[in-house]
Amino acid sequence: MTENAAPATADDGWRQTHLGRLLGHAMRRFDERVLELMARNIEVPLALSNLAARGQVSAAHIHITRHLSLQGSRLTELADAAGMSKQAMGHLVDQCEAWGLVTREPDARDARARRVCFTATGLDWLQAFRDAVAQAEAEFRADVGAQVATVAMIGLEIYAAWKPPRA
Numbered sequence: 001m002t003e004n005a006a007p008a009t010a011d012d013g014w015r016q017t018h019l020g021r022l023l024g025h026a027m028r029r030f031d032e033r034v035l036e037l038m039a040r041n042i043e044v045p046l047a048l049s050n051l052a053a054r055g056q057v058s059a060a061h062i063h064i065t066r067h068l069s070l071q072g073s074r075l076t077e078l079a080d081a082a083g084m085s086k087q088a089m090g091h092l093v094d095q096c097e098a099w100g101l102v103t104r105e106p107d108a109r110d111a112r113a114r115r116v117c118f119t120a121t122g123l124d125w126l127q128a129f130r131d132a133v134a135q136a137e138a139e140f141r142a143d144v145g146a147q148v149a150t151v152a153m154i155g156l157e158i159y160a161a162w163k164p165p166r167a
Helices: 019-040 046-053 059-067 075-082 086-098 120-144 146-161
Strands: 102-107 110-118
Touching: 019 046, 019 059, 019 120, 059 075, 059 086, 059 120, 075 086, 075 110, 086 102, 110 120, 120 146
Parallel strands: none
Antiparallel strands: 102 110
16 A cells, blocks of 8 residues: 555545535535526526526526625625736626626726626516525425424524634
């Protein structure tokens, strides 16, 4: 056996079942369900519904929907909130702008900056997102039970807010 080889009796299942992996799978499943529900929403403009139904709208595009302030946001603010690079967020904003969801407008606080803002179509998309999230959460509650869903939500809120002490 080489120095780097694991013992033959080592339990390797933890790599597939640890909390981070389960959270990642759950988030992907939830986002996929939200997009599926949005694609079926008759309030969503047909072109956007078709894009979502064909998988052209991804969970990455949901980052804009989740993080864009109703008053508009700078690209750097969006990227930071989504945990993405400014370049990656810029690409998503370009796509959403081409689809008519957002527009770039001058920033009243800084003439050099631009703010990304929802269009009227984007606000319809945001409402469809809200409706889809509510339905997906209701489905989650039905699948796991109200008590488990409540405990999961509380636990995730605490975990997400927790900051480790600085060393």
